[in-house]
Amino acid sequence: MDVTEHLPLAPRDLMVLAVLAEGPLHGYGVVKAVEARSESGVLLDPANLYRVLRRMARLEWVRNAEGADDGRRRTYEITNGGREVLSAELGRLERLLTQARPAVSGG
Numbered sequence: 001m002d003v004t005e006h007l008p009l010a011p012r013d014l015m016v017l018a019v020l021a022e023g024p025l026h027g028y029g030v031v032k033a034v035e036a037r038s039e040s041g042v043l044l045d046p047a048n049l050y051r052v053l054r055r056m057a058r059l060e061w062v063r064n065a066e067g068a069d070d071g072r073r074r075t076y077e078i079t080n081g082g083r084e085v086l087s088a089e090l091g092r093l094e095r096l097l098t099q100a101r102p103a104v105s106g107g
Contacts, residue, residue, distance in 0.1 A: 001081055003088040006059070015042045016052055017061065017078060017086040024065040026073035027053065061085055 009017075012034075019025065019033040030053075031044050044052075053076055056062040061082030065075040078086070 001084070003081075003085045006085055007089055007092055009085070009089045011042045012044060012048070012052060013056070014086070014089055016044075016049070016056070017082050017089075020062060020076060020078040021083060021086055024075050024077040026075045028073070030076070056082065 015034045015037065016030060019030055019037075025033060027046060027049055031046060031049055034042055034044050053062060059081070060079055062076045063079055065077040
């Protein structure tokens, strides 16, 4: 998979992958974890989140966590492909910041 074809990521996609990289979560847990990092300005409503998760599952970036569902909630985890996309996007953003930072620091 050429991960660069999916870049740049939308901020919500970046944040969903980032919180799932820390461990499996059910949908509401993802919403709360993204909210906890709301300095990024990314807020998710549950309906939007589940659309995002379905799309990410089709792209094989996330999957249902084995044995983690409790019958009421589905738990999601990041896949290796999702980690690759997340890593590529973070690298892209870091390079962009490195290139742009001299413009504001006078260097």
